[in-house]
Amino acid sequence: MDLQNQARVKELAEQLGRDALVVLLGASEPDSASITAETICLGDPTFAGPLAGVSLRLHVYHVLEPEIKAEIDPAVFEEQLAMMEMVMDVPRLAAEVAAMRDRSRGQAAGS
Amino acid sequence: MSILAGKKIIVMGDRDGIPGPAIAACAESAGGEVVFVTTECFV
Numbered sequence: 709m710d711l712q713n714q715a716r717v718k719e720l721a722e723q724l725g726r727d728a729l730v731v732l733l734g735a736s737e738p739d740s741a742s743i744t745a746e747t748i749c750l751g752d753p754t755f756a757g758p759l760a761g762v763s764l765r766l767h768v769y770h771v772l773e774p775e776i777k778a779e780i781d782p783a784v785f786e787e788q789l790a791m792m793e794m795v796m797d798v799p800r801l802a803a804e805v806a807a808m809r810d811r812s813r814g815q816a817a818g819s
Numbered sequence: 820m821s822i823l824a825g826k827k828i829i830v831m832g833d834r835d836g837i838p839g840p841a842i843a844a845c846a847e848s849a850g851g852e853v854v855f856v857t858t859e860c861f862v
Contacts, residue, residue: 709831713857717829720855724827731829732846734858736836744831744859766829769822771842779823781848788841796836 709747714757717748721764731768732776736792738800741770745808750815765812773802824850832858 721729731748735741743753745768752759769776772793777785828851832839839856846853 710857710859713831713859716855716857720827720829724854728827729829729854730823730826730851731831732842734830734832734837734839734842736833740833740836748831767822771837771845775822776849779821779849780845784845784848788844789837792837 709744709752709757709759711757714747714752714759717766718758718762718764721766726764726766729766731766732771733768733805734771735801736796738797738804741801742804742808744768745805746811749808749812763812763815765816768805768809768812770798770801770805772796772798773805821850826851827854828852829854830856832856834858834860 733741733744746753747759748766748768751762823846828846830839830842832842839858843853843856
C-alpha cells in the first residue's frame with residue numbers, strides 16, 4: 709500500500725475513530741486484497757510505511773462482498789461494478805478480506 | 820444493521836481492479852460519506 713495513502717488512513721483513523729470508519733477495497737487479486745486489508749487492520753507487513761507496527765483494526769470490506777453489494781443502489785451497482793463482478797473471483801476476494809477481519813477481531817480479543 | 824449508512828468511507832481503489840471513483844459512487848448510494856478516495860497500482 710502506497711506510503712502517502714498509509715499516512716492519510718492513519719490520520720483519518722486518529723481524527724474520526726475506528727468505529728466511524730469503513731474501508732472499501734477494489735483490488736482485483738486476492739493477494740493484493742489481503743495485503744491491503746492486513747495493512748489497514750494489523751499494520752504494514754513490509755514495515756516500510758507509517759502503518760508499520762500500527763494496528764488500526766479498521767472495518768475493512770471488499771466492495772464486491774455480498775453484504776456490501778446488498779446495501780448499494782442496484783442501478784449504481786449495475787453501472788459501476790457489474791462488469792467487474794463478472795470477471796473477478798469474488799468468493800476468494802471476500803474470503804481473504806474476511807480472514808483479515810477475523811484476525812483483527814482475534815487480536816482485539818487477545819489484547 | 821447497515822455497514823455503510825452513516826459511516827465515513829475510505830475508498831482504496833485498484834487500477835487493475837475497481838477504480839476509486841466507482842467505489843465512491845456505490846458507497847454514497849448506500850448512505851456513506853466518502854472522506855478519502857484513491858486508486859492504487861498494486862505491483
